[in-house]
Amino acid sequence: MADPMRIRANMTGDKVEVKVLMSHDMETGLRKDAQGKIIPAHFIRNVTVTHGGKTVLSAQWGTSVSRNPFLHFRFKGGKPGEKVTISWADNRGEKRTDEAVIAGG
Amino acid sequence: MNGRRREVLKAGGGAGVLALAAVAGIIKPGEALAQEWNKAAFDTKSVAETVKALGGSGSTLSSAIEITAPDIAENGAVVPIAVESKLPKTQAIAILIEKNPSTLSAEFEIPAGTDPFVSTRVKMGETSNVYALVIADGKYLHAVKEIKVTIGGCGG
Numbered sequence: 001m002a003d004p005m006r007i008r009a010n011m012t013g014d015k016v017e018v019k020v021l022m023s024h025d026m027e028t029g030l031r032k033d034a035q036g037k038i039i040p041a042h043f044i045r046n047v048t049v050t051h052g053g054k055t056v057l058s059a060q061w062g063t064s065v066s067r068n069p070f071l072h073f074r075f076k077g078g079k080p081g082e083k084v085t086i087s088w089a090d091n092r093g094e095k096r097t098d099e100a101v102i103a104g105g
Numbered sequence: 106m107n108g109r110r111r112e113v114l115k116a117g118g119g120a121g122v123l124a125l126a127a128v129a130g131i132i133k134p135g136e137a138l139a140q141e142w143n144k145a146a147f148d149t150k151s152v153a154e155t156v157k158a159l160g161g162s163g164s165t166l167s168s169a170i171e172i173t174a175p176d177i178a179e180n181g182a183v184v185p186i187a188v189e190s191k192l193p194k195t196q197a198i199a200i201l202i203e204k205n206p207s208t209l210s211a212e213f214e215i216p217a218g219t220d221p222f223v224s225t226r227v228k229m230g231e232t233s234n235v236y237a238l239v240i241a242d243g244k245y246l247h248a249v250k251e252i253k254v255t256i257g258g259c260g261g
């Protein structure tokens with residue numbers, strides 16, 4: 001199981017600013033190991049962020065998103081104390097969901 | 106050659122495959138749609154191909170899209186890229202790296218209420234033009250910026 005995401009959700013004005021750091025190898029499938037064998041691709045393909053049952057951002061990623069992916073975006077309609085939930089799924093079917101509480105401005 | 110099998114595949118299309126996968130318990134119904142991944146788009150090898158795979162016929166240069174990224178990336182494995190669109194009704198933002206083995210890096214869907222802004226970090230194999238493709242009100246527009254890479258991030 002992958003390590004938990006590090007999520008920060010803060011109010012800036014009337015918007016919620018979300019910064020996420022995920023823990024994932026994001027292996028491209030193009031690299032070779034010391035024996036010259038191809039290291040199979042292993043990467044996050046889908047990311048979904050929800051707030052109050054509504055999707056506020058969804059993403060599809062390829063292999064060229066950096067290792068331990070970082071994501072930053074803003075959405076309207078959140079209030080301090082409410083939760084933001086982030087899920088990812090990778091090409092091997094591994095999944096992870098974490099949540100954070102929105103902090104005041 | 107079993108012609109009938111072809112027919113069944115054609116008739117069933119993608120939905121049939123998904124239904125089969127659901128029956129087999131590989132994916133749960135409901136989850137299937139949310140976890141859709143556009144393989145065709147991520148397999149593209151040029152900007153024009155990616156635009157097509159994302160449903161556009163072509164894209165127009167726009168000054169209302171801003172790419173924030175370094176001019177020179179010392180480490181191609183971690184290149185910070187932020188894209189902000191000032192176009193009304195921005196629905197999606199995609200990051201394309203022209204000279205990477207696969208052009209499309211990431212695609213973000215922006216629902217109403219979410220700022221047309223995303224920031225992430227990508228890998229770049231070599232110096233390349235980076236395109237920020239925006240779908241706004243059904244139109245395809247882009248901005249482009251060259252990022253020089255000193256050490257590539259996609260090799261061994």
